[in-house]
Every structure is written in C-alpha cells, then in structure tokens.
Amino acid sequence: MSYFAAAAVRRKEKWSAAELSLSGVSDVEDVADRLRDVDPDADLSVLFVESDDAYLVIMRLDEGEDLRVFGSDSVFAAESRLGALLLGDVEAPALDLDEAAEPPAADEDAPRAVEPDVDPVGDADLLTDLGVSSHQLLALCAHEGMLPADVTAQVSHSIGCADEVDELRDA
Numbered sequence: 056m057s058y059f060a061a062a063a064v065r066r067k068e069k070w071s072a073a074e075l076s077l078s079g080v081s082d083v084e085d086v087a088d089r090l091r092d093v094d095p096d097a098d099l100s101v102l103f104v105e106s107d108d109a110y111l112v113i114m115r116l117d118e119g120e121d122l123r124v125f126g127s128d129s130v131f132a133a134e135s136r137l138g139a140l141l142l143g144d145v146e147a148p149a150l151d152l153d154e155a156a157e158p159p160a161a162d163e164d165a166p167r168a169v170e171p172d173v174d175p176v177g178d179a180d181l182l183t184d185l186g187v188s189s190h191q192l193l194a195l196c197a198h199e200g201m202l203p204a205d206v207t208a209q210v211s212h213s214i215g216c217a218d219e220v221d222e223l224r225d226a
Contacts, residue, residue: 058137061207061223063222064097072219074226076149080084083114083124083141083155089206091119101182103211103220104141105203106131111196113210115181118172125177127203132176145177171196185214 060075077183080086090102106194109200110131124145131138175196179189187210193212195206204224211220 058104059204059224060102060104060131061220062093063101063103063211063214063217063220064094064099066094069217070219071103072216072221072223077104077137080140084120086114087116087122090114090116095119097148101216102147103207104137105207106135107136108202108204110138111203111206112138113181113192115139118167123178123181125179125181127174127190127206128173128177130174142176151169167198182214 058077058079061072062075063072065071069099071094075089075093076095077086077089080089086102093100097116098118100116100119101117102112103113104112106112109128112131113125125140126132126138126142126145129142132142133139173196175193179192182192183189191213192210196207198201207220208217211217
C-alpha cells in the first residue's frame, strides 16, 4: 500500500504544510497527535491522506481539538490496515451521494457525479466554513475519473493551501 499524507496547518491566516509519516501509528488518535505535532499552536490543521490512487481521508483539528474525519469510500476501511485505522470508528455522513450527484445550479463548473460507486463516510461538512460545502466534497469524491490527488488539489485550492500542498507533492 502506498500513501501520501500532507498536513496543512494555518496560524494567523498563514498556511504551511508538511508531509506526515503514518508508520507505526496504532489508532486514529495517534494520527491526530502527529497532526498536532506539526504545529502545536496552529489555529487549524488539515490532513489529506491519499492511498493507492483510490481513497482519500481528510482529518481536521481546530486549535488541536475536536477531531473530524471524512473518508471518500468506506471500502478503504475494509481493504487496508491504514483505512481501518483512519475510518474504523467513523459513521456514515449526513448527506448521501444521490443528494450530491447534482451540485447546486449556481456552480456550472462543478464536477457532476453519475451513478457513484463510492460510499463516503464521516463528516462531509468538515470544510464548509472554509468554502468547500458537503455537496462539493461528496461530488468531487463521486466524480468518475477523479483521483484522490485531484480531490486534494481542488480542496486545497479552495481552502487556500494549494501552493503549500503542491510543494510537498513536488518534493
């Protein structure tokens, strides 16, 4: 299993990013602790974990507290140790893909999902206050042909940390 884990942290409206190693973690709280360690004084910490060009998990901490988790597909928890570790205790989202398949009409450029074959889990609203609605996030994950890296790029652009995350990917 291959993965890419990018932690984007914001302090006083300035973003920075660091690649995060998940080797040796035993549960989701260990992952949250590593995210906290990137910048213990961060106002906001977001972790993007892409696995095998198939799955994406987004984790969020506000001021190091209140862990929120979203996963692009519940299958990830069944198919890998990392998926089980990140998504094992996560419940289904409040919205389903059928609701997200057609984004609001105002956003003509938004990806449109057709017959989604993914089952997202967790808190689809975790980035709403940063400009990525649950509908947008679910539609991105369900859009045919979108890789986890594509979703990360789109989301990081929307929340303002695209340059920092791209630098990690290019390193």
